[in-house]
């Protein structure tokens with residue numbers, strides 16, 4: 209973050225989650241005047257208050273589903289990061305309307321409140337599951353992207369610049385597969401692998417925050433940013449963890465879960481036909497044509513037939529050794545390894 213952010217006010221929706229806590233710390237270090245956290249769970253806020261002990265952080269209990277909650281929390285801020293969401297694929301399959309209420313309508317509240325409060329810049333967090341979505345979580349996130357892009361397209365004089373980032377799987381995030389596999393290894397039970405050949409993009413929390421910062425500094429209205437992440441199979445991920453913990457790889461194959469895909473896509477063919485290469489990132493600008501398509505006919509269109517999408521099957525595939533090295537960069541994994549070693553010696 210640059211020094212131009214010094215003295216500015218920020219809001220992070222869903223600010224007690226993995227992304228939120230990391231972003232809050234970085235903003236405080238960069239000299240932010242105030243960082244607001246909007247979230248539903250007062251006890252997680254209380255825990256964060258005790259950990260941070262910084263009176264520049266202000267906590268707002270509220271739900272993005274309520275316009276008033278978002279309007280109050282964003283009033284007087286210049287920059288907003290929207291991370292609040294329902295993110296678990298299986299639970300959204302059982303309660304799809306809940307995903308719509310939070311991820312679509314809640315996000316629309318965030319966009320509207322930012323615009324009315326004159327917020328300068330809003331970055332909304334999306335996911336690879338929003339591309340060619342097959343599950344309710346991804347569908348709701350895809351609609352969230354549409355809401356954000358429609359704001360950019362329909363309001364050329366908008367006060368708020370809205371852009372979007374798409375994440376892949378963030379390693380060791382709450383409720384995700386890496387802490388689960390480690391817990392199973394440490395309990396000595398077989399690892400519950402859904403489908404060994406399934407692939408996922410792997411991103412560290414630092415890389416995910418870096419992607420948001422890149423969008424924040426470089427985004428134009430309606431842009432989508434993705435990181436050119438590496439991918440791995442779930443079988444290799446489980447094997448790498450077993451190797452690190454020095455246990456034989458014993459899997460219990462569960463089969464693919466409700467709403468899951470064999471591989472994820474960070475940028476679809478249609479996205480790739482417009483994408484701009486920015487080193488570690490791709491920038492996908494919004495399709496800014498209006499509804500008068502006839503006017504654009506003469507210009508023709510980019511040939512999309514030979515475009516490939518960017519997915520976790522055709523991305524660079526990490527080897528087991530590379531996954532092990534990557535896992536060792538995570539402090540949480542190292543702490544678990546230390547505790548495991550101490551337990552084994554005792």
Ligand SMILES: O=c1ccn([C@@H]2O[C@H](COP(=O)(O)OP(=O)(O)O[C@H]3O[C@H](CO)[C@@H](O)[C@H](O)[C@H]3O)[C@@H](O)[C@H]2O)c(=O)[nH]1
Nearest residue numbers: 295296297335336337376377384385400401402403406442
């Ligand atoms: O017991 C388990 C649980 C999961 N998996 C597999 O591990 C992978 C990752 O699973 P998980 O960590 O639950 O993540 P996803 O379901 O891929 O979704 C995560 O990653 C998304 C980005 O793709 C985020 O948007 C979601 O919020 C986040 O939950 C998937 O292939 C699962 O099938 C197993 O093999 N065994």
